[in-house]
Amino acid sequence: MSLALSSESLLELAKSRSPADRERLLLGIVELCDADDGAVATASARVQALLNSIFLGLVASAEREIRKRLADKLSTAEWAPPALVNVLALDEIEIARPVIAASPVLKDADLIRLLVEATVEHQIEVARRPNLGPGVVEAILQAGEPAVMTALAGNRSATLAPAGMRRLVAAAREVASLRGPLSRHPKLTNELAMQLYIWVGRALRQSLAERFRLDPKLIEAALAQSVQEAHGAAHSNSQGVIVLARDSQREAMEQRLIEKLHDAGQLRAGYLVRALQEGRLSLFSIALATLGRFEADHVQRVIDSDRPELLGLACAAVGIDRSVFPSILEMIRGLNGGRPGGGPEGASRAVGAFGPVNPQIAATAFRQAALSI
Known part of the structure; x- marks a missing residue:
């Protein structure tokens, strides 16, 4: 059947109030999006009129799988109606992700609106969008959400001005997750590398020293200055108190992030993997405790056991x-000095914990066993 005939058929279905016909209509629109690019371009005006007249009224009640398929199909379509694309971009994150990542219909104003109105997970996807414009980058920097700034730091195609790069490096003093992507960023300068060097761990220091051929004397001077600043700030307290204060501030920020995601219904198991991939073990611990309704101390003790x-x-x-x-266990061990221990034998025991039991029984078993550590 030709595209024109398909459009006529869809228009006929649009006149029907039958739930079955409405579902056929939505599926038909999805299939229409699979048509030959040349045919779609020719019929785009008619397709857009069809979508604009009927779909926005149906999308809210459409089945999740249909909305997801439509978002996948429209994610690269230049002819897609802007109103429809914006509705899909505000849908739950699994539906919105391909649209936010690739839709040519979304403009900077649309992306900035997502940064203001949508969940943190939506904001992260905006920060990862290829070739991000300067206005959107500035909005991310102004908001200062750690997870979103971390995603921006890993987006090498974003239009990031020198001033923006300096702001990200300055933020890396408190936001540890920024340090890895910034150390590999192509716009990192020698001057900013020296600043970042003070705050990163041993592995990243070696990488920065090799990449920028940092002068050992300058490195020593920078480290001496940082120590001096730390002691100056510790005039009435020990250096340990300062470190604890910084750790407490970071944990409070991460706790707020997890609470936001959880309250918005966006905290899911996949977020745990993403936190570990970004090197954020404490964020993983907080998210796991929140998702499972576990004691945070129990989760931490198990990770260190x-x-x-x-x-x-x-x-x-x-x-x-x-x-x-x-993979989760391997990433945790890599971030936590080999803990939880037990070697390959322990890993085999751990996989065995995924037996034929439901999540409620696994949660109860965890709570009881964690008390003995």
């Missing part, structure tokens, strides 16, 4: 798949 099977129980309780867990 030699019983990875308890970590497996916690992950099973929040819906993480057995096949994903070995």
